[in-house]
Amino acid sequence: MTIDEMTSAADIAIDGFQPFWDAAASGELRFPACCTCERFHWYPMVRCPYCNGSDIEWKSIKPIGSVYSWTVVQRPFDTAFKNWTPYIVGLIEFIGAPGVRLITNLVDVEPQAIQFSMTVSPAFDLYDTAESRLMFRPKEMPTGSNQ
Amino acid sequence: MTPDIAIVGIGETAPVRCAERDLRSLVIDAVYEALDDAGIPPGEVDGVVTDSIVMPTTVPHDYVMAQLGATSRFDGAISYGGAGIACGPLQAALAIDAGLADVVVCYFGVDWGTRPSGPYGFHDLYPAKQAFEKPYGFNAQPIYFGLWTRRYMKEFGLTPEQLGSVAVQQRQHALMRGGGQMTKPLSIDDYLSAPCVADPLRIPDCCLITDGAGAFVMTSRERARDCRKPPVPVAGVGFQSIPVSGDSVFTQDPNLLTTPAAQAAADQAFNMAGIKRSDVDFLELYDCFTISVLMQLEDMGFCEKGEAGAFFESGRAAIGGDLPVNTHGGFLSYSYRLGIEHVVEAVRQLRGEAGTNQVANARFGAVGGFSLPDYGVLILGDDD
Ligand SMILES: [Zn+2]
Numbered sequence: 001m002t003i004d005e006m007t008s009a010a011d012i013a014i015d016g017f018q019p020f021w022d023a024a025a026s027g028e029l030r031f032p033a034c035c036t037c038e039r040f041h042w043y044p045m046v047r048c049p050y051c052n053g054s055d056i057e058w059k060s061i062k063p064i065g066s067v068y069s070w071t072v073v074q075r076p077f078d079t080a081f082k083n084w085t086p087y088i089v090g091l092i093e094f095i096g097a098p099g100v101r102l103i104t105n106l107v108d109v110e111p112q113a114i115q116f117s118m119t120v121s122p123a124f125d126l127y128d129t130a131e132s133r134l135m136f137r138p139k140e141m142p143t144g145s146n147q
Numbered sequence: 148m149t150p151d152i153a154i155v156g157i158g159e160t161a162p163v164r165c166a167e168r169d170l171r172s173l174v175i176d177a178v179y180e181a182l183d184d185a186g187i188p189p190g191e192v193d194g195v196v197t198d199s200i201v202m203p204t205t206v207p208h209d210y211v212m213a214q215l216g217a218t219s220r221f222d223g224a225i226s227y228g229g230a231g232i233a234c235g236p237l238q239a240a241l242a243i244d245a246g247l248a249d250v251v252v253c254y255f256g257v258d259w260g261t262r263p264s265g266p267y268g269f270h271d272l273y274p275a276k277q278a279f280e281k282p283y284g285f286n287a288q289p290i291y292f293g294l295w296t297r298r299y300m301k302e303f304g305l306t307p308e309q310l311g312s313v314a315v316q317q318r319q320h321a322l323m324r325g326g327g328q329m330t331k332p333l334s335i336d337d338y339l340s341a342p343c344v345a346d347p348l349r350i351p352d353c354c355l356i357t358d359g360a361g362a363f364v365m366t367s368r369e370r371a372r373d374c375r376k377p378p379v380p381v382a383g384v385g386f387q388s389i390p391v392s393g394d395s396v397f398t399q400d401p402n403l404l405t406t407p408a409a410q411a412a413a414d415q416a417f418n419m420a421g422i423k424r425s426d427v428d429f430l431e432l433y434d435c436f437t438i439s440v441l442m443q444l445e446d447m448g449f450c451e452k453g454e455a456g457a458f459f460e461s462g463r464a465a466i467g468g469d470l471p472v473n474t475h476g477g478f479l480s481y482s483y484r485l486g487i488e489h490v491v492e493a494v495r496q497l498r499g500e501a502g503t504n505q506v507a508n509a510r511f512g513a514v515g516g517f518s519l520p521d522y523g524v525l526i527l528g529d530d531d
Contacts, residue, residue, distance in 0.1 A: 043279065043392075043394055043395050049390060071348075072345070072346045074345065075344055078287070089294065099399075103283055103285045111346075132279075
């Protein structure tokens with residue numbers, strides 16, 4: 001092999017995420033799950049890491065998550081994000097998809113108001129297919145709810 | 148069984164943010180210095196080992212061997228960055244003990260101070276990171292470790308003062324030593340008033356960025372007796388990984404607040420060395436962030452989970468304390484060359500060459516190399 005024949009890993013196309021984006025565009029949250037052992041995994045994999053099964057299906061789950069952790073990014077590490085700061089990166093868990101943790105941006109919330117295990121839901125209304133970014137916001141409780 | 152090899156020479160360039168010379172020149176300087184330290188002519192090198200990702204793409208083995216005018220009989224590469232450096236002696240032991248090589252050089256260097264992408268370029272290795280994480284601005288190590296730190300604080304009650312005590316302690320070590328990149332004192336009040344980068348992480352929680360290189364030379368314990376300086380035996384080496392890919396490990400590891408594979412790698416190294424944790428006189432841990440020092444101290448088995456913050460805050464990690472950690476000031480205050488400086492420092496300590504920072508009567512030292520999802524542990528020294 002010569003140097004010219006080598007390809008950077010970053011040049012390798014990744015199409016494993018398309019079902020996630022297609023679901024987001026139709027207002028759904030889907031994650032890959034193994035049809036054999038029924039466990040979810042993330043990120044998308046060719047084989048189930050738990051039972052090595054190859055029959056993997058993207059299952060729709062109730063779009064409600066809880067905040068595992070978050071950080072407020074104060075300085076950009078890439079010039080493409082210089083107009084973003086400060087912004088909030090959140091890591092979300094789902095009762096409907098045990099074992100999955102999802103990276104997102106938390107929006108429509110002040111950093112001081114975020115709490116561990118706070119209930120959040122996807123901002124499908126803000127989803128833009130060109131951006132590949134599904135943000136989350138605190139879940140609004142129905143009017144009159146005393147939850 | 149303990150490997151039958153020793154480290155006989157060390158070299159490093161002066162740590163700076165931006166060097167005047169290119170990376171390849173820095174590496175060659177460090178390798179020549181290490182060979183001179185050993186008293187071994189460059190042409191007698193017949194094996195070369197490095198990490199498998201950073202060096203092969205920046206300063207390849209063939210380039211270095213050509214500069215030495217040396218013929219390679221053994222060529223090895225393992226893991227990337229820190230774990231690859233700590234496990235250089237694992238490969239050298241395999242080669243030397245099998246008679247495949249006689250003199251093996253391990254080197255490492257970075258020019259991340261000069262290179263525009265700095266330490267963030269490594270994301271290019273991971274397609275899922277590119278495709279899924281970067282659009283959210285989840286694109287740099289302080290952000291990943293910021294997420295971990297916030298959750299760790301909740302789970303284990305770590306305070307900002309305890310976290311800051313790591314940065315303060317290591318700054319003291321760097322100033323005692325001199326020659327590092329950080330030259331101003333850091334008090335806990337300075338720490339607490341420093342700006343956040345990705346909260347709760349502040350600027351002093353994050354490692355430096357460095358241009359520089361280091362190297363060390365290994366040979367059989369028998370040949371080591373004829374070298375210029377007292378040999379430092381390789382007592383044990385451990386390598387382990389977990390089945391979570393580099394794309395996923397910052398978010399999907401089921402045990403997200405535990406350093407992947409650190410306990411298993413440490414167990415392997417200590418079993419090989421035939422010594423206990425309590426036999427170690429100092430540690431050089433991969434301090435990319437303050438939080439990662441605390442996690443490794445716990446996960447390698449030197450503290451109970453959640454206790455490392457109090458360990459640092461009470462001064463037990465100071466030179467003169469129970470178990471000095473990062474005796475040169477580490478990546479936080481000395482230099483950030485992913486751990487080659489940790490091996491060099493451990494050898495200096497065990498030779499008794501550490502000057503103002505000498506750990507009294509140091510016999511065994513351990514180096515931790517952290518390269519998610521891999522971990523490498525190197526134990527150096529002997530009973531003498
Ligand atoms: Zn399965």
